[in-house]
Amino acid sequence: MASWVSDTTMRVGAEIKRLRGKRSAQWLSDRTSELGYHVPRTTISETENGRRKGALPVQEVIVLAMALEVPPVQILFPGLPSAPTEYAPGFKVRAIDAARMFSGEMPQPQTGDDSIDVMAMSREWAQATAGVGAGTLALVDARTLSDLPKEVIDELRTSAKDVDLVQRSMRQATYPFYWGVPADQMDSETSEDYG
Known part of the structure; x- marks a missing residue:
């Protein structure tokens, strides 16, 4: 420690x-x-x-x-996005993942399990949220939706919108790290893709 x-x-x-x-x-x-x-x-x-x-x-x-x-976070986790950093004792991750965990955008590593693979956890989290969003409702069969209570459908829509907002914020926040262009200087086409 x-x-x-x-x-x-x-x-x-x-x-x-x-x-x-x-x-x-x-x-x-x-x-x-x-x-x-x-x-x-x-x-x-x-x-x-x-x-x-x-x-x-x-x-x-x-x-x-x-x-x-x-x-x-730039002071706490220098070398964004890809520099290796020890987020907490024994939890080594990329600087961007440390910043995301610190801000709450990514789940915290589980304590008490020495065998945890934080890198695998971050990949699983990214995969789990990758296809989720408002568009997910379009993939659900209309008959399935009609069988659900209205409250459940409303909650699904709200959850999908929340996930879309989080994903948009993450894309906007990480774009400069990956491409070296501040978000306010992105051209309109790129801006639409990332926010």
Whole structure:
């Protein structure tokens, strides 16, 4: 466990340093103060150089991400989308899957089962939701629908719309990672395909 904590802190520190670029640690510290939560220069330096002990407070991650103008998941899981990362002790996944689990877009790994294959779980989840959506209702035989109570049909339609919304959000969120184009700069044809 201690190794995972220190590895996570080192990973986050390296990403903060990379994102900071040529700007000084003092600049970043001043920027966090402007945002209302001061992170001392020494704390930033110790984090960036792997000398910081213990866990990182979530407040620091959020304010540092704001100061660097990136989403917190970019600091937590650098190398999006495909870099390997240890999401939790013993759970190694791609950075994008870690970000999806962190945001709730993907199920959390089950605890207490040392043999769990998180990569297989993420593939199964993607396969299970791939063909589900409002279009699924079109595949159901009209006679089958007519046999169902109205409440069940309404719930099916609502669920299908919810899945469509989640899938649309995921496509919009992941498009820039896969193609390197910010969502607001996609052309209209691509935008229709991904959102």
